[in-house]
Amino acid sequence: MRGASRAAETKVPRSTTRRAGRLLASRDPVTWPTFAKVSSRGTVPARVQIRPYWVRQRRNKNRREGTSMVDRFTDPLFTPTEVAQYLRIPQPTVYNWLGEGDTEHALVHKVAGQTRGHASVPFIALVEAYVLRALRELQLKKSQIRAAAEDVRREFNTPYALASKRIATDGIDIFIHHVDDDLVRAGDQQRPMREIIDEHLRYISWDASKDGFATQLRLRQFPDIAPVIIDPRFGWGAPIVERTKVPVRAVIDLFSAGESIDTVADEYGLTHDEVEAICQVALRAA
Template sequence: MAIDIYSTPLLTAREAARHLRMPESTLDNWLAASKSGDPLVHAVTPERRGWPRVPFVGVIEAYVLRALRDLGMPLADIRKAAEIVRAEFDDPYALASRRIATDGVAVFVRLADDSLVHARDSQGAFREVLDGCLRYIEWSSDGSAKRLRLPQYPSEADVVIDPRFGWGAPVLERNKVKVDDLVALWRAGESIKQVADEYDLTESAVEDVLRLAA
């Protein structure tokens, strides 16, 4: 089955929140429509109550929003930036674009001519803008997000969310094994060495995954 990153529900809100290391209640609030009718994080209608409703684009939006909030960016400024992107580029998925950036002090929008404006007052910006939180997102040639590397995992473990593998669950980039499957094998009684041998990983990589996911 082909996965559409905008419309195929991959994860429940609880699963997405766990993978992104954030409170489920916070993600639920972000998934709700604002007074303007546009949510910051998009969801789709689940087939049944309790079934997945967060598509891959929603995972990316939630990751970027959480990164901006962790840097202390006001939610009002983030909403304003999203409104500018929607108006300028007719793109409802503003937080899953490469148009929003921050220098750790303010939120900026990158316009079509690559100039920057402050989200709060639309004034031009000249300081160097750091796209640190975006470095974990790999982009497709059409500008859409392709995969997300989960920053909590060390590079040796290299865990990603890639909609092409694991149906949205985190997988090891090296062999596309789901993190949950690795944890399940260890919980079934296999030693760290046995798990490492089974999935062709180093023991330290297995330990890193278990420390964060078990």
């Protein structure tokens, strides 16, 4: 793989393209995760990015010790830009929540010492930002969001309270305490705040313990016909199709390269409707 850049293009037998397409996913620490494009024509573009040094070191360490691949709390998986893209949050808001220039008052955790523009946000912090996004959509003011987050952390006695399973029960009561009215305008109608928060939190999966923390986040912009998740156990946190664990970026790249929806579906073991739904979301976001 490291010698891939020495050749303009490497021919691959057609029978191996599907297997190669699933193995060549690589993590780019600066931009969206990028993937080697493998088409039905059996070619692999020359440039294949190598995983960052910290990823290779942790992978080797975990293999020796038999531990899980990614630490949800401390491994920097996402850049602030990626958080903004995945959660559909304005980028300045993400930097504000991360405490850019004022780390003492940060609402979302980040890994210290990372170069600006590189991955600095762990998975748990991504979930924290998602919960704050829910409060933002409820039209809470910045001061109300900050007060609610601080109260939740104090009540649950953990700095990661926003990513705790208790947020879906006791946390909602705390959030409601910080609003003037428990009815919120959503679209053309008034809806109970509890109902709207429940709707947001159902996209989070938790571990089995009583005070369990988030293990998986489903991206709301993708429809039920093609659920897309972020699970730190797969693809270093890159969005993947829940059913097959295929990286979304790989699907979009192959379609963007000119392949038909049916060809992309065949390459990655997806249905026509799944590929179409994923590409439609990508086109709307472009």
